[in-house]
Amino acid sequence: MRVTIEVNGERRTADDVWPGESLLYVLRERLGLPGAKNACEQGECGSCTVYLDDTPVCACLVAAGQAEGRSVRTVEGLAGGDGLDPVQEAFVATGAVQCGFCTPGLIVAAHELVHRDPGATDAEIREALAGNLCRCTGYEKILDAVRLAAAKKAGERA
Amino acid sequence: MKDFAYVAAPDVATAVRAAADAPGARFLAGGTNLVDLMRQHVERPDTVVDISRLPLTSVEETKSGGLRIGALMRNSDLAAHPLVRTRYPMLTQALLAGASAQLRNMATVGGNLLQRTRCPYFYDRATPCHKREPGTGCAAVGGFNRSHAILGTSASCVATHPSDMCVALAALDAVVEVEDVRGTRRIPLADLHRLPGDTPHLETTLAPDELITSVELPAPAAAPSRYRKVRDRASFAFALVSVAAALEVTDGTVAAVRLALGGVAPKPWRAVEAERVLTGAPATEESFRAAADAELAPAVTLDGNEFKVELARRTIVATLRDLAREGSRA
Numbered sequence: 001m002r003v004t005i006e007v008n009g010e011r012r013t014a015d016d017v018w019p020g021e022s023l024l025y026v027l028r029e030r031l032g033l034p035g036a037k038n039a040c041e042q043g044e045c046g047s048c049t050v051y052l053d054d055t056p057v058c059a060c061l062v063a064a065g066q067a068e069g070r071s072v073r074t075v076e077g078l079a080g081g082d083g084l085d086p087v088q089e090a091f092v093a094t095g096a097v098q099c100g101f102c103t104p105g106l107i108v109a110a111h112e113l114v115h116r117d118p119g120a121t122d123a124e125i126r127e128a129l130a131g132n133l134c135r136c137t138g139y140e141k142i143l144d145a146v147r148l149a150a151a152k153k154a155g156e157r158a
Numbered sequence: 159m160k161d162f163a164y165v166a167a168p169d170v171a172t173a174v175r176a177a178a179d180a181p182g183a184r185f186l187a188g189g190t191n192l193v194d195l196m197r198q199h200v201e202r203p204d205t206v207v208d209i210s211r212l213p214l215t216s217v218e219e220t221k222s223g224g225l226r227i228g229a230l231m232r233n234s235d236l237a238a239h240p241l242v243r244t245r246y247p248m249l250t251q252a253l254l255a256g257a258s259a260q261l262r263n264m265a266t267v268g269g270n271l272l273q274r275t276r277c278p279y280f281y282d283r284a285t286p287c288h289k290r291e292p293g294t295g296c297a298a299v300g301g302f303n304r305s306h307a308i309l310g311t312s313a314s315c316v317a318t319h320p321s322d323m324c325v326a327l328a329a330l331d332a333v334v335e336v337e338d339v340r341g342t343r344r345i346p347l348a349d350l351h352r353l354p355g356d357t358p359h360l361e362t363t364l365a366p367d368e369l370i371t372s373v374e375l376p377a378p379a380a381a382p383s384r385y386r387k388v389r390d391r392a393s394f395a396f397a398l399v400s401v402a403a404a405l406e407v408t409d410g411t412v413a414a415v416r417l418a419l420g421g422v423a424p425k426p427w428r429a430v431e432a433e434r435v436l437t438g439a440p441a442t443e444e445s446f447r448a449a450a451d452a453e454l455a456p457a458v459t460l461d462g463n464e465f466k467v468e469l470a471r472r473t474i475v476a477t478l479r480d481l482a483r484e485g486s487r488a
Contacts (some may be wrong), residue, residue, distance in 0.1 A: 003165070019164035019206065023192070042194050043261055055234070055263040061193045062264065064185060065164050066210050109259065130393035131258025 005067050007031060008077025014064075022023035023067045024048045027074060035104045046132030049105035050074045055060035056112045058131070075104035078111055087111045090149035091142075098136035106132045110146045118153040125150075159196050162448065166208045170337060170371060171309050173209050177367035179340045180205035185369060187230060188264040190257070191273045199280055200290055210402060214268075214371055217241060223377030228337075229268030229370045233323065234259070236267060245378040246275075248402055251385035252326035258394045264351035266371035270349065271324060273332065275317035275424075276396055277306065288314040289358040304462035305396065308470070310423040311458060315358030318421055319351060320396050325420035326385055326427045329402035338368045347373075350425065358424075381406035382484040384475045388421075388469060397421030399470045405481035407441040414480075422470055427451045441474060443481045450474040 003026060004013045014030040022041075027033045027050070036059050037047035042060040050059045051073035059072075078085040084092070087110050097103050106129065113120055113128040120128065125146050134142060159292035163180070167173035177183045185204035186192055195201035203411040214228035217239050225241060236242055257265060265273075279297040286295030298306055298316050306316040323345070332347040350362055364370075374437035383422045385403035389395040400420035406413045415436045417429040450471040457467050 014180065017275060019162060020159040021195070022362075038409045041197060043190055043258075044329055049260055052264075055266050056260050058190075058260045061187055061190050061194055061261075062210070063206075065208055066186070066189060127393050128259055128484070 001065065003064050003068050004073040005069070005146065006074055007033065010129075011055060019063065019065055021064040022060050023050070023062035023064060023072070024065050026067070027072070028121065033074050033076055036108075037101055037104055039101065044133070045102070045105075046109060046129075047075050047102050047105040049108045049132065051108060051112070056109050066150060073108075075107050078107065085111065086152055087114055087145075087149045090145040090152070094141050094144040094147035094148055096102070096137060096141040098134075102132060102134040102136075106142060110142075110149065114149045114153050118150045118157065120146075122147075159198065160202045162196075162203055164208065165205065167212060170212055170214070170369065171249045172365060173207050173212060174338050176205070176207045177369065182208075182366065185206050185209045185268075187266040187269040189269075190261045190265045191269060195274065195281075199283060200281060209322070209369065211234075220374060224375045225265055228373070229372050230266045232263060233265045233267070233270060234262040234310075237262070246330060246375060246383075248328075248383040248385045248404065249323070249326045249375075250464050252322040252387075252400075252402060255385060255387040255397075255400070267323070267373055269375070269422070270321050271327075271370060272364075273321055274361070276320045277317035278302070280317060288455050289361075290315060292357070292359050294475075297415070299460060302462060303460040305398065305421075306460055306463050307423050308425055308457040308463060308466050309419075309454070310353045310425065312354045312356065314356050315354035315424065316460060317354070317358070317424060318396075319423065319425050321353040321426065322385070322387060322400060322420060324351075324399060324426035325397075325400055325418045326402045327373065327375075328426035329383075329404060329416040329418035331416075333374045333376075334370055335372045335374060336364060336368045337371050338365060340372070344374075347426065348428055351397045354424050358366065376470065379404055379406065379414065379416070381483045383416075383482060384477055386473060388473055399466060399473050401473050401477045403474075403477045403481060405441070405478055405485060407482055407485045410441055412436045412439050412441050412445065417449075417453075417474070417478075419470060419474075422457075422466055429457075429474070441485075443479060446475045446478040446482075447471070449478075 039047040043061045048059040165176045184203040214230040285297035307318045381404045387400040402418045404416040419427040432453035435449040
C-alpha cells in the first residue's frame with residue numbers, strides 16, 4: 001500500500017508498504033530518517049519516540065496505515081537551520097548523552113515536556129520521561145538537561 | 159508478524175461490516191497492545207480493521223447527569239478532560255497511573271477495556287498457556303507467578319487483567335455500548351469481562367465482530383473517591399494491587415461505598431462482599447479491616463503471590479481510612 005505522511009513539515013510518500021510495518025520502520029527504512037531508534041519494539045523503552053500530530057508516541061507500536069495523512073515530527077525535525085534545538089543543546093551541555101541510543105527518544109519526550117510545562121517539578125519530569133529507558137547515565141544528567149532546557153524556556157516566556 | 163489484510167474503516171458501519179465479513183478479524187484502535195501481540199505472534203488475525211479514524215472521540219453529558227465517552231478517546235485526553243477531572247477524579251487518577259505518556263497518547267478507551275493480560279507466559283510461545291492455546295497447560299501455576307491473581311482464578315488460568323482504567327470504571331458502574339451489523343446493545347462493565355473457568359481464551363462477553371463504540375458513566379456521587387495503585391516502582395509498572403474507592407460517611411456510619419480492585423483478579427474486580435459488610439457499618443478501621451477480610455476470604459494463592467493478600471488488605475484499609483478522613487473534613 002502507499003502511505004503518505006507529513007514528516008518534519010514535508011509531504012513524504014512510501015510505496016509498497018506492507019501493512020505489518022510500523023511507523024518506525026517506514027521512517028527509518030523507507031524515508032531515510034534513522035534518528036528514532038529501534039530497540040525493544042514493545043513500547044517499553046521509548047527510543048522510537050516521535051511526535052504524531054503533536055503528541056509523543058512510540059513509533060514502533062503505530063501501524064504504518066495508522067499514520068496515513070497524519071503529521072510526524074522526528075528528532076531530525078526539532079532544530080531549525082544549522083544549530084541544535086535548545087533541548088539538544090542542554091543534553092550536550094550537561095553530559096546527558098553517553099552511548100546515545102536512547103537520546104533521540106528522550107530529546108523528543110523532553111522537548112514536549114519543556115514546551116508544555118517549563119515549570120515542571122522533578123517528580124513531573126520523572127513521570128514525563130518514565131517511558132524512556134537509559135542504561136548508561138543513571139538519569140541524573142538527563143534530569144539536569146531537562147531542568148536546564150526548562151529553565152531556559154521559562155526564561156523566554158517571562 | 160504474520161501477513162494480514164488491512165482495512166481502514168471510515169465509519170462505524172464499514173468497520174462492523176468488515177469485521178462481520180472476515181471471521182477472526184481484529185479491530186485496531188491505538189495499537190499499543192494489538193500491534194505488540196501481533197509482532198509476538200500471540201495474535202494472528204487474517205484481517206485487521208483499522209478503526210483509529212472513526213469519529214468516536216467525544217465526551218458528552220447525558221440526560222441523566224452522567225457522561226458518554228467515545229470509545230476512541232485517547233487515555234491522555236480522557237484523563238485531562240475537565241468534566242472527567244472534576245466529576246470523576248478517580249478515573250483521571252487511574253488513567254494517569256497506567257503505562258507511560260507515549261502509550262497513554264495512543265491507547266484508547268475501547269482498547270483499554272479489551273487489553274490482554276501481561277502474564278509473561280501468555281507472551282512466551284515456548285511455554286504452555288491455556289489462554290493463548292487452549293488445552294496446552296499453564297506455565298504460571300508452577301512458574302514465576304508473583305504478579306498473578308488471587309481472586310476469581312481457575313485451574314486453567316491465574317492471569318490478571320492489567321488495566322487501571324477498568325478498575326475505576328468498575329467502581330463507577332460504567333456501561334459499555336457496542337455495535338455490530340445486527341444493531342447495538344449495552345453491557346454493564348461488570349458483565350463485560352469473564353472469569354477464566356476452563357475457557358480462559360474467552361475473555362469477554364462480546365461477539366468477535368462487536369465493536370465498542372462508547373462508555374457511559376452514571377451521574378457522579380458526591381462522596382470522596384480515590385484510585386490508589388501499589389507497584390514495584392513509582393511509574394510505568396502494572397499494579398501489584400490497586401484500589402478504586404468512593405466512601406460516603408454520614409454521622410460516623412458508612413452511607414454508601416464503592417470499591418473495586420485491580421492486580422488481583424482476571425477481571426476488574428468489584429468488591430461486592432466488602433461493600434456489603436461496610437454499608438451501614440461504623441466508618442472505623444475495624445470495619446474497613448472486616449470488609450477487606452470478607453472480600454479476600456476466598457483468595458487462592460500461588461508460591462509467589464501470597465503477599466498480595468496482605469498487600470490488598472492493607473491497601474483497601476488505607477484507602478478507606480484516607481477517604482473517611484477526607485469526608486469528615488468536608
